[in-house]
Amino acid sequence: MQKKLLGRWGVFAVAATLAASVVTGCGSDSEDAASTAEGTIGIAYSLGGRDVPGFNQLAYIGVEPLLAENPNLELIESQDNPTATDDQRAERLRLMAQKGANPIVVVGFTYAAALGKVAPEFPDTTWGIVDDSSVTAPNVHSIVFKEEEGSYLVGVAAALKSTSGNVGFIGGVNTPLIAKFEAGFIAGAKAVNAKIKVQSTYISNFPDFSGFNDPAKGYEAAKGMFENGADVVYAAAGGTGTGLHKAASELKKWSIGVDADEATYPAHADYVSTILTSMLKRVDVGVGAFVKDALAGNPTAGVKTWGVAEGGVGYTTTGGYIDDITSKIDEYSAKIASGEVVVPTDPKA
Amino acid sequence: MKKDRIFWGTVAPLAAVVSSLLLVSIILILRGANPIEIFQVMISYGFDPRNLVSELNQTVAYYLAGVAAAIGFKMLLFNIGIDGQYRMGAFFGAVVGAAVSLPPVLHVLLIIITAMLAGGLWAAIAGYLKVRRGVSEVISNIMLNFIAAAIIAFLLGEELLGILPEGSQNVQTRPIPLSGQMPTFKMFNGEVYSFLFVAIFVGIAYWIMLNKTVFGFNLRATGLSFRAARSSGVNAPGMIFITTVLSGAIAGLVGLGTLLSDTHSYSMAFPSGFAFTGLSLALLGRNHPVGIFFAAFLWSFLERAAPVLEYEGVPPEIVIVMQGTIVLSIVIAYEVVARINLRQQQRAVGKANVDLVKESK
Numbered sequence: 114m115q116k117k118l119l120g121r122w123g124v125f126a127v128a129a130t131l132a133a134s135v136v137t138g139c140g141s142d143s144e145d146a147a148s149t150a151e152g153t154i155g156i157a158y159s160l161g162g163r164d165v166p167g168f169n170q171l172a173y174i175g176v177e178p179l180l181a182e183n184p185n186l187e188l189i190e191s192q193d194n195p196t197a198t199d200d201q202r203a204e205r206l207r208l209m210a211q212k213g214a215n216p217i218v219v220v221g222f223t224y225a226a227a228l229g230k231v232a233p234e235f236p237d238t239t240w241g242i243v244d245d246s247s248v249t250a251p252n253v254h255s256i257v258f259k260e261e262e263g264s265y266l267v268g269v270a271a272a273l274k275s276t277s278g279n280v281g282f283i284g285g286v287n288t289p290l291i292a293k294f295e296a297g298f299i300a301g302a303k304a305v306n307a308k309i310k311v312q313s314t315y316i317s318n319f320p321d322f323s324g325f326n327d328p329a330k331g332y333e334a335a336k337g338m339f340e341n342g343a344d345v346v347y348a349a350a351g352g353t354g355t356g357l358h359k360a361a362s363e364l365k366k367w368s369i370g371v372d373a374d375e376a377t378y379p380a381h382a383d384y385v386s387t388i389l390t391s392m393l394k395r396v397d398v399g400v401g402a403f404v405k406d407a408l409a410g411n412p413t414a415g416v417k418t419w420g421v422a423e424g425g426v427g428y429t430t431t432g433g434y435i436d437d438i439t440s441k442i443d444e445y446s447a448k449i450a451s452g453e454v455v456v457p458t459d460p461k462a
Numbered sequence: 463m464k465k466d467r468i469f470w471g472t473v474a475p476l477a478a479v480v481s482s483l484l485l486v487s488i489i490l491i492l493r494g495a496n497p498i499e500i501f502q503v504m505i506s507y508g509f510d511p512r513n514l515v516s517e518l519n520q521t522v523a524y525y526l527a528g529v530a531a532a533i534g535f536k537m538l539l540f541n542i543g544i545d546g547q548y549r550m551g552a553f554f555g556a557v558v559g560a561a562v563s564l565p566p567v568l569h570v571l572l573i574i575i576t577a578m579l580a581g582g583l584w585a586a587i588a589g590y591l592k593v594r595r596g597v598s599e600v601i602s603n604i605m606l607n608f609i610a611a612a613i614i615a616f617l618l619g620e621e622l623l624g625i626l627p628e629g630s631q632n633v634q635t636r637p638i639p640l641s642g643q644m645p646t647f648k649m650f651n652g653e654v655y656s657f658l659f660v661a662i663f664v665g666i667a668y669w670i671m672l673n674k675t676v677f678g679f680n681l682r683a684t685g686l687s688f689r690a691a692r693s694s695g696v697n698a699p700g701m702i703f704i705t706t707v708l709s710g711a712i713a714g715l716v717g718l719g720t721l722l723s724d725t726h727s728y729s730m731a732f733p734s735g736f737a738f739t740g741l742s743l744a745l746l747g748r749n750h751p752v753g754i755f756f757a758a759f760l761w762s763f764l765e766r767a768a769p770v771l772e773y774e775g776v777p778p779e780i781v782i783v784m785q786g787t788i789v790l791s792i793v794i795a796y797e798v799v800a801r802i803n804l805r806q807q808q809r810a811v812g813k814a815n816v817d818l819v820k821e822s823k
Contacts, residue, residue, distance in 0.1 A: 191772050196735040196765070198523075198720050204516055205769045212773060222631035223731045246629030255629070287615055288730065290631040318615035319633075320549070320734045321608070416629070 155214025159221030261297030263426030268301020331356025515652025527740030543603030551714025581714020
């Protein structure tokens, strides 16, 4: 199934393109300490585990170079399942800590309540949680992103490339987190063309998280938008995005990917000619920096927000389809970084 | 006769579990793992006292889902809508519980009744469609599951009933105040939800209702033969409707253990998938309140042991394979047992006939 979209080779392909920036991205002076690090890193994935391209996989890609450099470093992994309660998730984290993993990366906000319970039980373990900043404990580091800023930039790209004045947004699951992507995309598109029409849809409602891994529905949704006049569509929907890319390549329209550079996914090889760009959410950078600092003995607690200014979100230029407009996009990027433009997080605002 | 039934009723599930273990062993050996070692790890982890408590809490939820499915099965109804009914129950229980302020016991009772009403009314839609319009309850319930999810997603919007705590991405209902929470009690270093007693009560009530009341008799009669029941004066369509509602009301309780004793609010982190679990457990437990309990415990034990397998180099999905083969084997085992019983009966009847003929000569 789609789960296996990006096999082992895909991991390396994406890793190769991102690895360099992981090393430079964290820019800490703990390099020497980390290169002799030993111990066990734990990653608790959200639904789907490491094989789900994008979000989950990026957490793995974030620690992969560290594992390659340090033969004494081990990785243990665990993944959530859809029938799990907070109590079971807590037990999953507890088990990981008992197995001696430190630091432990927890991927996804559904773990927040569980982590809130478990973190105080293991005060000597350093925990990092992606996409949540509600857990406050001295040993918890929150890795959160300004998804709206990266989405704003691809919204700018979409509006600049659109000739019909009509673009689309496909969200995977209707949650406040994905709404940030939508809000940023709309704001970016409107910044370029105040009259632009933005079609918007979501694939599923929680608790049905299938919207993050349903290429068939992604295809139908995208096709509908293209037939409705859109000529650029952005999907913040994990594996569902593959359906968008397929529809775009069939109808010769543009598609925009999310999280990682979707044009480098092996499963997207047939669609690269119509993948305009991808919005990058550098979970790998955030996780890599956190793990490296923790291994070097300088764990940081509190919230680390990765926006445009921090290099935590951005866009890709693979294929060269937006080379003519990158200077314009970068102008907006600079405005966001300087605080001149504040991107909304609520699509209705 | 009765002894026989208990004997075969126990042998069949055991045979199913054993054959599933054999099948899983083969898979494990093919993967190069030692099945005995893997089972040992599962058992030692699963019977760790702290995990036992956790399994017990999960068993409560699965048990209620199993009983809800069993009530339906008795009427030959396939209640695949347990998921939606559970969700409606937990959500509206949480909303009402957070909105009012009542003395402790009354507050909890109100939440429980609300949840049962919400689950029951949601199931009533499928019941009505089945009785009045002849719509298969399977189809309508699958649709209703989606609709329930969508309605709750809508109502959980921030401007309506949901809140988003600072820094969190997990939309949830307002927390239920202390008076509406159910205590936990300490056992083996863990916290057991006192909702356990509600589940026990439901199990006993289910047994009494089914075996000791006219209603239960009518229910079983209608389930065995709709026409026969109808011609003997039972309001069969009415029975189908009431059974559906009853099944939904029990399903509405599924999430309350977690809600009342742990999270105190309904959120996106609430699990899904109770319908298939409930149906499997009712099947495995032969719709018997005690049988379903053991099945529910087995299920939560297996699920509990899944994470530890990841550290043994075994994919945790092996647990799902195990559950799947248990269900498959149980169906086969019951069929085999039913045929053995049938043959014995035929033989007994045949012998009686022969004796009768001899006597008359």
